[in-house]
Amino acid sequence: MRIRPLVAFSATAVAIAALSGCSAAGGDSDGPVTLEYWAWAAESQSVVDQWNEENPDIQIKYTDAGGGDDSSAKLLTAARAGNAPDLALVEYTTLPSLIVADVPLEITDYVSDVQDAFTEGTWEQTTFDGAVYGVPQDVGPMAFVFREDRFAELGVPVPTTWEEFRASAAAVKAADPNTVITTMPPGEFGFFAGVATQAGAQWWAIDGEEWTVGIADEASLEVADFFESLAAEGLIQTEPLLTPEYNAAVNAGTILSWPSAVWAPSVIESVAPETAGKWAMAPLPQWTAGDKAVAYQGGSAVVVTKDSEHPEEATKFAAWLNASEEGNELLINTQSLYPASTVGQEMAESNDPPSLMPQQTDFYTVAADIASDTIPVTWGPNVNLAKSTFEDELTKAIRNGTPWRDAFIATQEAVIADMKETGFPVSNG
Structure with missing residues (x-):
């Protein structure tokens, strides 16, 4: 499953119109x-x-599958x-395992003409070995969400690089010892994967049938060392997110930021609504000044399953929802999602901020700029x-005061052992 981009053939609107004229293999011509x-x-x-109101011949029956x-x-x-x-909505992190399990249908021939509604980085999230297995719905380009009022009060600059982040964290601690710039707990696997990818790591890579695991590659270990040093100096906390204690600190203004993704404002507001008007979003700090590319943290796509007897009709719905103006308006205004498509991201720029x-x-202009350069x-x-x-391993390292890189190494070893036991050829380890 080598990931590589496909070639777009025509405009999205034309593609969706073309899909509407398709008749599914095995379709029922006598009724909807x-x-x-x-x-x-x-x-x-x-x-x-x-x-359903607009498409009487293709009716959708929705089931809430719970998420995650x-x-x-x-x-x-x-x-x-x-x-x-x-059809099913699946998170990008789980799509490869579902492909291996032969759950989603390859829909390359059905969606090639809607590819131009997405950036290359977004489209690659659902493209494996040149084959497409889903239509991206929402994305979480990584970003820095912070207490604008407290940064200004303490005279702390908003960091643009991770070294500046270290300096800002030290300035926060010096100005107010009861306040910390952020918390980065062991449970934030997606965050660590994202910032390691930003640093040049590839936690999984595949060439033909052979996998390479890079959770403990040099870039990842340097990331581990960097954040371990911040924790050792007391510049960041490592306590879990969204606990009663965390929520209280966010409300009190003693945790000042959440390096996460563009979806974070709605989560913060759900636990600290009284702090509305005190936050802002900026690009995520960079490892190299001037290199603005960031990874994704979170997001999902709509797949068509191999059990579907009507794959073309199913793909038509997925394309309408995620690549058309009408569908993206619903994603933005009804579902409060940050769209995967550039169509939706451009539409969002005219919306009120969170x-x-x-x-x-x-x-949303800042969000679109962040999303335009993703890894x-x-x-x-x-x-x-x-x-x-x-x-488990990072929790153990923090508790025992052992190197964080040991947790990355142990994770890689466990991942490789599991893949080999399952029958995947792995080039390293």
């Missing part, structure tokens, strides 16, 4: 086609209702039983094992 769709995003039913790892597990179980839905930061009128992350077939091992 009904497709099962599993997802979890807020207000998905109202989005489906609008589609649970939804992928449910999808895999259903596929093994031969009764998977026609209610957490109503004063930042250029929020695709290649996820492997055993991400769940990697996540649990990484959290």
Whole structure:
């Protein structure tokens, strides 16, 4: 499954129109086609209702699949039983394992003409060995969300590089010993994968059938050393996010930032609504000054499963939802998602900023600029094992005062051992 970009052939609007003229193999010409769709995003039913009203010949039946790892597990179980839905929303991190399990259908021929609605980095999130397995829906380009008021109060500059981040963290501690710039707990596997990718790492890579695991490559180990040094100096915390203690600190203004992604404002507002108007978003600090590319943290795509008897109709819905202006308007205004398509990102620029930061009128312009230069992350077939091992090993390292890089090395060893046991050829280890 070598990841590489495909070639776009025509405009998105033409492609979606063309898809509407398709008739599915095995389709029922005597009545409307009904497709099962599993997802979890807020207000998905109202989005489906609008589609159903406008498309009487292709009706969508929506099921809330719960989201996260649970939804992928449910999808895999259903596929093994031969009764998977026609379409399902899946996170990018779980897509490779589902492809290995033969769950999603290759839809290259159905969607090649909508590729130009997405950046190359976004499209590559669903493209494996030159084949496309999903239509990207939302993305989480990494960003720096921070307490603008407290940075100004303490006279601390907003960092543009990670070395500046270290200096800002030290300045925060010096100005207010009861305040910390951020917390980076072991459970934030996606964050560490993202900043390692930003530094040049590839935690999984594949050439033909052979995998390479890079969780403990030199770039990743240098990232481990950097954040370990911040924690050792007391410049960052390592306590979990979104606990009662964390939420209290965010409300009190004693945790000043969350290096995460463009979706973070809604999460912060859910736990600290009274702090609205005090936050802002900036690009994520860089390892090399002037190199603005960032990885993704989070995001999902709509796949068509191999159990679907109507793949062309299913793909038509996925393309409408994620690549058309109408679909993207619903993603933005109804579901509060940051769209994967450049069409949606451009549309979002005219929207009001998130209610957490109503004063930042250029929020979506900043978000679009961040999203324009992204580094695709290649996820492997055993991400769940990697996540649990990484959290356990890094927790142990923090508790015992041992090097953080040992946690990265132990995770790589566990991932390689598991892949070999499962039958994947691995070039290293």
